[in-house]
Amino acid sequence: MIRLVIFDLDGTLVNSIYDLADSVNYALLNFGYPTHDTEKYRYFVGNGTKKLCERALPEDKRNDAEIERLHEVFLKRYSQSYLNNTVLYDGIDELLSGLLSMGVKCAVASNKTDVFTKMIIDKLLGLNLFCAIIGKREEANAKPSPDIVYEILKTSGVSKSDAIIAGDSDVDILTAKNSGIRSVGCLWGFRTYAELKDAGADYIIKKPSELLKIIQEG
Numbered sequence: 001m002i003r004l005v006i007f008d009l010d011g012t013l014v015n016s017i018y019d020l021a022d023s024v025n026y027a028l029l030n031f032g033y034p035t036h037d038t039e040k041y042r043y044f045v046g047n048g049t050k051k052l053c054e055r056a057l058p059e060d061k062r063n064d065a066e067i068e069r070l071h072e073v074f075l076k077r078y079s080q081s082y083l084n085n086t087v088l089y090d091g092i093d094e095l096l097s098g099l100l101s102m103g104v105k106c107a108v109a110s111n112k113t114d115v116f117t118k119m120i121i122d123k124l125l126g127l128n129l130f131c132a133i134i135g136k137r138e139e140a141n142a143k144p145s146p147d148i149v150y151e152i153l154k155t156s157g158v159s160k161s162d163a164i165i166a167g168d169s170d171v172d173i174l175t176a177k178n179s180g181i182r183s184v185g186c187l188w189g190f191r192t193y194a195e196l197k198d199a200g201a202d203y204i205i206k207k208p209s210e211l212l213k214i215i216q217e218g
Contacts, residue, residue, distance in 0.1 A: 002215050004158040005099060006149060006181075008167030009110035009117055009135070010045055011189030013092055014124060017041055018085035019078065024056045027073035033058060042190040046169045047143075048111040048136045049074065075113075082116060088124055089188050091208035096129055098212045107132040107152045111142045111171065131156045144174035149181065166211060173199035184211060 010016045017038060024044075025035040036044075036056060044055040053070040054062050099106055107130050110117045117135030121127060132152045141147045153163060165176040168189025173196060176183035185196030185204040196204050203214055 001162060001218055002104060002164050004105045004107065004131075004153075004156050004163040005211070005215070006107045006109050006152055006163060006165045008165075008169070008172045008186075008189075009108055009112055009120065011042075011168035011191070012089075012166060012172070012186050013108070014086050014088055014120060015189075016082075016086040016120070017045070017190060019082050020045060020052065022084070023074050023078040023081060024053060024070075026077045027053070027070045028056060030073050031070065033061070045190060046111065046171045049078075049113055078116070082120065083123055086120065086124070089208065092125075095208035095211060096125070098209075099215065100129065102212075102215060104215060105131045105156050105158065107156060108134065109143065109148045109152060109165070109175070110135045112136060143171050144178050146175065146179035149175060149179040164214075168196075170195050170199035173201045176202075184214065 007013050021038040021041040028035050044052050050067060050071050053074055054067045057066060057070060096106060108117065108121060112135050114135035114137050118127065118133055121130065121133050127133065132155045134148050134151060136142050149165070153160065160180050164182045164184060165172060166184040166186055167173065168186045169191045173183045173185060177200060182202045185201035187193060187204060187206045193204060205211060
């Protein structure tokens with residue numbers, strides 16, 4: 001029986017691609033670098049904001065110092081605009097309500113900076129809906145390391161066999177594999193069916209309501 005769903009944030013609960021793209025492009029322009037179309041950012045995100053900035057830089061500028069410079073400007077911009085265009089995906093409110101009514105706990109495990117993860121959840125959903133909300137922290141390994149998942153399992157008191165991870169990218173599916181937990185690939189997010197299938201997702205769904213059926217079936 002599934003008693004806990006661990007959600008990714010960006011591309012799973014919320015569509016944040018426009019604000020992320022805007023903030024990185026702003027930082028790129030600040031240093032005179034070429035910007036990117038929003039669609040390209042679907043493949044830049046997923047491994048934290050520093051990796052996002054690294055991928056956005058020209059290849060010959062991807063050194064530690066330049067990544068740090070770009071990341072600093074990105075963070076300043078994003079702290080002011082992180083909710084300008086970021087919204088919940090259709091059906092997420094109903095999904096979370098349905099899970100909670102079934103007695104299923106919900107948690108968030110994200111590679112987005114911890115403070116932004118909590119701020120977005122607080123503004124768009126409310127912190128009280130989740131038993132744990134954990135984003136990227138300097139002292140902890142990011143996904144696909146299982147560390148963040150193990151922390152959530154301990155906090156929730158739920159065993160691996162009773163948990164499932166839902167996310168939109170191979171990072172989430174690999175996190176589930178590394179944690180020994182089943183996975184659900186979410187097609188409404190940033191990545192493709194092929195990526196989720198190749199990563200080995202146990203389930204792949206097109207809309208949030210389909211997750212409720214998976215839970216009901218055990």
